[in-house]
Amino acid sequence: MLFGRNVEVWHHHSFRLPLSALGGVTGFEPRRADLVLWFLADAWAIDAKMLRKPRRVRYRDLARVHTAEYLESLSHARTLARIFAVDESDVQVDEALNTIRLACGATVQAARSRMISGGAALNLFGGFHHAGPDSGGGFCAVNDIAVAVADLRHEGFKGQVVVLDLDAHPPDGLAACFRGDSSVWVGSLSGESWGPLEDVDDTVLERGADDRTYLRALDGLLGRMPRSEFAFVIAGGDVIAGDRLGKLALSLDGIRRRDLRVYKALGGVPSVWMPGGGYGEESWKVLGGTGVVITCRSLDPIPPTYDPMRARFGWVSTKLSRERLEGGDELSGKDLEEALGIRPPEAQRLLDFYTADGIEYALSHYRLMPHLRRLGFEQLKVSIEVMALGEAVRVHGTFDGERHLLIECVLERKRVANHDVLYVHWLTLRNPRAKFNQRRPQLPGQDAPGLGLAREIGWAFARIARRLGLAGVAYRPAWYHTAYSGRYHFVFADPVRQGRFEAMQRDLRNVALLEITRAAADGRLRMNGEPHTWEAEEMVFWLGRSPLDEAAVAEERERVRFTIVDPECDKDGP
Numbered sequence: 001m002l003f004g005r006n007v008e009v010w011h012h013h014s015f016r017l018p019l020s021a022l023g024g025v026t027g028f029e030p031r032r033a034d035l036v037l038w039f040l041a042d043a044w045a046i047d048a049k050m051l052r053k054p055r056r057v058r059y060r061d062l063a064r065v066h067t068a069e070y071l072e073s074l075s076h077a078r079t080l081a082r083i084f085a086v087d088e089s090d091v092q093v094d095e096a097l098n099t100i101r102l103a104c105g106a107t108v109q110a111a112r113s114r115m116i117s118g119g120a121a122l123n124l125f126g127g128f129h130h131a132g133p134d135s136g137g138g139f140c141a142v143n144d145i146a147v148a149v150a151d152l153r154h155e156g157f158k159g160q161v162v163v164l165d166l167d168a169h170p171p172d173g174l175a176a177c178f179r180g181d182s183s184v185w186v187g188s189l190s191g192e193s194w195g196p197l198e199d200v201d202d203t204v205l206e207r208g209a210d211d212r213t214y215l216r217a218l219d220g221l222l223g224r225m226p227r228s229e230f231a232f233v234i235a236g237g238d239v240i241a242g243d244r245l246g247k248l249a250l251s252l253d254g255i256r257r258r259d260l261r262v263y264k265a266l267g268g269v270p271s272v273w274m275p276g277g278g279y280g281e282e283s284w285k286v287l288g289g290t291g292v293v294i295t296c297r298s299l300d301p302i303p304p305t306y307d308p309m310r311a312r313f314g315w316v317s318t319k320l321s322r323e324r325l326e327g328g329d330e331l332s333g334k335d336l337e338e339a340l341g342i343r344p345p346e347a348q349r350l351l352d353f354y355t356a357d358g359i360e361y362a363l364s365h366y367r368l369m370p371h372l373r374r375l376g377f378e379q380l381k382v383s384i385e386v387m388a389l390g391e392a393v394r395v396h397g398t399f400d401g402e403r404h405l406l407i408e409c410v411l412e413r414k415r416v417a418n419h420d421v422l423y424v425h426w427l428t429l430r431n432p433r434a435k436f437n438q439r440r441p442q443l444p445g446q447d448a449p450g451l452g453l454a455r456e457i458g459w460a461f462a463r464i465a466r467r468l469g470l471a472g473v474a475y476r477p478a479w480y481h482t483a484y485s486g487r488y489h490f491v492f493a494d495p496v497r498q499g500r501f502e503a504m505q506r507d508l509r510n511v512a513l514l515e516i517t518r519a520a521a522d523g524r525l526r527m528n529g530e531p532h533t534w535e536a537e538e539m540v541f542w543l544g545r546s547p548l549d550e551a552a553v554a555e556e557r558e559r560v561r562f563t564i565v566d567p568e569c570d571k572d573g574p
């Protein structure tokens with residue numbers, strides 16, 4: 001059997017919602033579609049021929065399902081802010097609607113294409129099952145599945161449709177869209193009930209249900225599923241144990257088995273698969289697993305430390321022209337004018353290598369510049385300045401006619417733990433359009449909310465270090481939360497310090513990040529019962545093998561226990 005011959009994967013780089021607060025506030029990974037695409041390409045599960053780029057769904061297609069009044073309300077930042085659980089100040093309406101229409105367009109176009117050619121399609125952003133004809137909520141603005149079914153009907157398709165909703169939440173929007181329509185069967189397996197759902201085969205599992213319980217219930221649901229001529233599957237990412245919003249407790253392996261059972265149960269029925277929800281660090285692995293099942297039926301796990309962004313940045317880096325990064329080697333007319341003193345000397349090069357234009361060129365290819373534009377900033381400009389501490393790189397942008405600092409970092413080559421590294425003295429990522437609020441509180445060291453781009457910047461630094469032949473990237477986290485945000489790649493240069501840091505993560509995993517930072521600053525943090533203060537020390541992202549003494553790390557990690565005391569208990573005496 002030839003795998004992957006009749007499979008499509010739908011993706012658009014604008015699937016990433018342009019909401020800078022999304023990741024931090026809800027646990028939703030706005031890069032999920034990108035991460036999965038990079039993973040599937042890196043794992044050779046897909047090739048360019050299988051990739052499809054959607055067009056935006058048309059309003060007249062949306063209007064087959066949604067009321068005109070509701071669609072009109074989507075052009076207000078207030079409505080979108082409520083649906084995506086972010087502050088109104090964080091919503092760029094046109095860009096957000098662009099993402100929503102592209103995602104819905106992908107489900108619609110994937111359904112049409114599968115109707116003609118058969119086989120399976122995976123839309124990397126879709127399954128918005130909470131949107132009803134005149135309402136949205138829970139990250140769902142429009143009901144892509146209902147719009148796709150309406151489109152198939154409009155094209156003359158009269159056959160039975162099944163919708164398997166395997167998201168951890170109930171399909172209230174789907175139920176509202178398909179109420180009374182016997183030609184569409186909706187089967188749901190979820191972890192909570194929001195009340196009775198009309199015309200839905202609804203199974204609600206106990207909180208914390210594991211692989212065994214879930215797969216048994218799934219077999220029951222698949223046994224009741226009617227024969228159909230077309231299928232939609234929401235392969236929900238929020239069924240995994242530890243998801244912030246889902247109450248089930250499946251393992252990645254259990255979820256892969258779920259997808260394989262569904263795939264087999266559908267037989268040759270043409271199908272469109274979508275991810276639905278997923279609010280945790282591993283949600284991209286769930287969707288990556290769905291992609292692997294559809295393309296090659298594999299149950300092989302994704303290695304625990306694999307990061308698709310590494311593959312992506314490495315790949316882009318090989319495509320960048322050295323000449324453009326350095327600004328070219330050949331003597332030009334410009335250089336001659338400079339030499340003759342009739343032209344001011346060129347601006348400094350960062351670390352004797354990158355010109356400001358070169359950095360702008362690289363940031364564009366890593367898609368950071370386009371993302372800043374989607375967040376609502378124009379006239380983006382990169383500048384370099386040599387300072388006493390190191391070399392500063394700044395990215396400015398304008399909105400409402402004013403110029404704002406968006407990114408600033410101060411870099412230097414420095415020796416840490418006997419290795420030459422790229423030393424980041426200072427990094428700030430600012431979104432001056434967004435506002436702090438209760439869900440997005442101001443963290444120490446912040447004068448504006450972040451851009452949601454820390455991970456990309458981290459990889460960009462890693463690529464710079466590699467290009468300059470350095471051993472890694474280093475910085476000194478002044479607060480617990482800044483160390484925490486780098487925890488996947490950075491380790492303390494000192495093994496004792498790393499052991500304590502790992503013990504803090506273990507012991508304080510149920511405490512909010514901001515509370516830990518505050519407790520450490522207020523003297524309420526205890527190590528083995530004694531007051532403990534957070535000191536800034538070097539952390540390094542080693543590009544090659546880490547020279548860290550792992551045994552010493554483990555020894556300290558096991559030796560110490562961290563606790564936080566309440567502000568009241570901290571006061572001595574009466």
Ligand SMILES: [Zn+2]
Nearest residue numbers: 167168169277
């Ligand atoms: Zn959900």
